Amino acid sequence: MFAPMALLSGKNVVVFGVANKRSIAWGIAQALQREGARVALTYQNDRMGEAVKKLAPELGGDVVLAPCDVTVDGDIERCFDAIGKEFDGIDGLVHSIAFAKREELGGNFVDTSWDGYALAQQVSAWSLIGLCKAAAPRMEGRQAGVVCLSYYGAERVVQNYNVMGVAKAALQNAQPAASAVSR
Ligand SMILES: NC(=O)c1ccc[n+]([C@@H]2O[C@H](COP(=O)([O-])OP(=O)(O)OC[C@H]3O[C@@H](n4cnc5c(N)ncnc54)[C@H](O)[C@@H]3O)[C@@H](O)[C@H]2O)c1
Numbered sequence: 691m692f693a694p695m696a697l698l699s700g701k702n703v704v705v706f707g708v709a710n711k712r713s714i715a716w717g718i719a720q721a722l723q724r725e726g727a728r729v730a731l732t733y734q735n736d737r738m739g740e741a742v743k744k745l746a747p748e749l750g751g752d753v754v755l756a757p758c759d760v761t762v763d764g765d766i767e768r769c770f771d772a773i774g775k776e777f778d779g780i781d782g783l784v785h786s787i788a789f790a791k792r793e794e795l796g797g798n799f800v801d802t803s804w805d806g807y808a809l810a811q812q813v814s815a816w817s818l819i820g821l822c823k824a825a826a827p828r829m830e831g832r833q834a835g836v837v838c839l840s841y842y843g844a845e846r847v848v849q850n851y852n853v854m855g856v857a858k859a860a861l862q863n864a865q866p867a868a869s870a871v872s873r
Pocket residue numbers: 706707708709710712713714715733734738758759760761785786787788789813839840841
């Protein structure tokens with residue numbers, strides 16, 4: 691009987707943004723594994739690492755795990771160095787990370803603090819640029835792809851989305867970073 695070939699067999703994909711089994715990134719990782727990709731999961735800190743280490747075996751035996759907090763200097767490079775020891779190259783990068791302080795997701799938008807604005811931008815938008823820069827040398831010549839997750843609030847005002855709407859607009863306009871690695 692004809693068995694359809696998995697779409698991503700032989701591909702190495704790094705997924706940023708699994709915190710728990712409700713994370714969109716977890717669904718993405720499961721779909722990648724189902725399609726035959728080898729998956730690396732990163733986790734933000736030791737606490738989330740515990741949860742990710744418990745989930746990872748559900749993807750099969752060969753999952754690469756590496757810590758990465760995009761706000762910590764040098765973490766992105768350390769993360770890709772660790773993944774580079776396991777993957778001969780990277781074919782796909784999934785950016786499924788975002789953060790804003792609770793107090794910035796409500797109330798009057800003009801009360802947004804600089805700290806809150808900067809943190810939301812750093813984690814939710816700048817991180818795509820940082821990840822693409824670090825991934826680029828490992829993606830060369832591989833027809834690699836980058837995926838990130840946005841929301842309607844990037845384009846239209848959505849009540850209480852506030853600083854995250856600005857961050858998502860920035861994320862969407864950081865696409866040149868993704869094109870640079872996919873060349
Ligand atoms: N849940 C929704 O309804 C929805 C809708 C549209 C878009 N999105 C987007 O989907 C993506 C995933 O969201 P989710 O709903 O799965 O939530 P989630 O909380 O499961 O995922 C967010 C991830 O961001 C990571 N993160 C936060 N700060 C970080 C940092 N400093 N360094 C590294 N990682 C950090 C967290 O560890 C977590 O894994 C986000 O970009 C979110 O904006 C979600």
